[in-house]
Amino acid sequence: MDTTTGARADEVRPPLPEPERTVPWRGRVEPFVVGDPGRAASRTVPIPDEDAWDRRDTVLDGVALLDGARGRVGEVRAASVRGLAHRAYGTVRQDEYGFRRTPDGRHLVLAVADGVSSGRYSHRAAALLARRGTEVLANELASTRPADLRWAELVRRFAGAVEARGRRLLAARGMPTADSATVREIADHLASTVLYAVVDLAPVDGAHEVHVLSVGDSSAWVLRAGGRWEPQHPVKNDGAVLHSSSVHALPLLSSTEPVPVRTTVAPGEVLVLMTDGIGDPLADGTGDVGRFLSGVWATPPASGLEFAAHVGFARRSFDDDRTAVGFWPVATA
Template sequence: MPGVHQPGHAAPWPEGGPSATGAPTGSRETGPWRRIVVGTPAAWLEPKPPPADPYRPDTLFDGWSTPHLTVRLASVRGDAHRSGSQPRQDDVTVAWHEPTGAIAFAVADGVSSAPRSHVGAALACRTAVNDLLVQLGEDRPEPDWSRVLQAAAYQLLMRVAHGREPGEQDRTEAIRTLATTLVTGTVTPTGDGGMRVTLVRAGDSSAWCLRDGEFTPLLREEDSGADDISSTAVIALPRLSARSRPLTCTLPPDGVLLVGTDGFGVPLGDGTGLVGELFARGLTVPPQRPQVLAHLLDFSRETFDDDRTLLAVWPRHRLPGSNRGSGRPGGGR
């Protein structure tokens, strides 16, 4: 029946964009932006304020297009942190390197047991992207990915060392207070309208290719022995794994690159359930308004209360209303 949300199904969307026809238990939300319910909803609550220093918004989102790629990203505080007056521990940074046409990105998930992992996540993302931009400007054949991870790890050590050269005690303190996972990489348009993706990680956040409603993992938990498989188990920065290696793959013109934290990956599972259905419908083409991704990501589902962060990248020809003939990539100019 239209207008009625049935438990066990992802709530349908009204014409004009994603929305819920049901809201979490106890909520008085109305209108097209009320929270999307997936299956059994979580209990509604009013978020408590996080610590004021440093400032961490409950929700952030961004979106833009280069001549050949379209970016949408969002990060939302999980219900557990909202109810516990804790900050959002995820972070994300994305930047365009105009001379090469590449996008550099980083997604981080602060370790829950580290009291200032939200600071570590922010430092790791910004440092990784800044280092990638420097290396792209040096006209290297490929970035030095070990250097990228080492630079991010070093910034966490410097945070606790307060400007002096970090020692072993600082490393121990950084692991205890600032530990964070990190997925970082680049996306470059290809000549046939696809995307060349290279990424590396420290920890257990992940990446997928969304195509024809299916979510194909790009990173595996175990090391298969292949040269292009990245595997770092759950070793988080500032610790580094000797097994961490970059993965390079080419996504087809109808593929979408997704990079996300566990708060998205765990409820997604293998992509065949209700959460996969929701995002497959919502991200086949780029949402015209970046806040739509934040709305999708903030779905309500019982027991799933972690922070959620997701970066999505499409070839620009997938943007609704764009001229599909104009999406042939080359360089930034």
């Protein structure tokens, strides 16, 4: 008998609990789901496009814009995610985004582009319009105010660039009639919608002026206070009995000249440009998707990675590529 504890010497005692260990990591990755995700969200096996190894499945960015005193004037988040349909069939992501600040730091140019799915090389048109297009606009803004931009001339210039890129591409692919092909024949192989926004980073009465120009069905929205989505163009298929998938895309030019829209975005709000892969499930912004996005985008997501996870939410029957660029103004003292 152990006279100290009152237990027999041969008694088996339970082991003392080990001290709690500190795990040197935390967090988890879990896909976002809005409503019924459908079976494809969990069953799709992503397959690469064997003809486009350099085209990434998902691209993303998350940056802060600074003023001369190193204070923040805004936050930008961007992501382009290959849709479930393209992942399942091993076809390339056809969406693209672009953004850049003018050399003087006064304006921010944003763009999203959506390659027409019937064109095998439409992703090249989208990349040209989003990347080269924002560069051209930034250069134009060095000597032109946003209100004075000659949008019709710029759109014709962009259409010509897509056509020229298409002719070179098709000639390199062995198409004997590439030089004499009509613009419509070129568009059968590569065409894209595009949406541009120019943000004045110098606020007036606390709000930033924004000019938006759309070619096609990508949409621009301002998420206002209280979670209200304000469309800057007519909502696609709103009130239509039959939904239409027809779209106007460059290098084909519309018979009417493009008309820019002017709006503002202030701290506590966010300007979002999106392709119809998000715009279609968002609809008029009052449904489940609108409530989900207004909740997670009320403030800038912590990173581009988090923003991309939001963009890639699962919802039944919506399997198109998804691309969005958001700008959150920051209040200055």
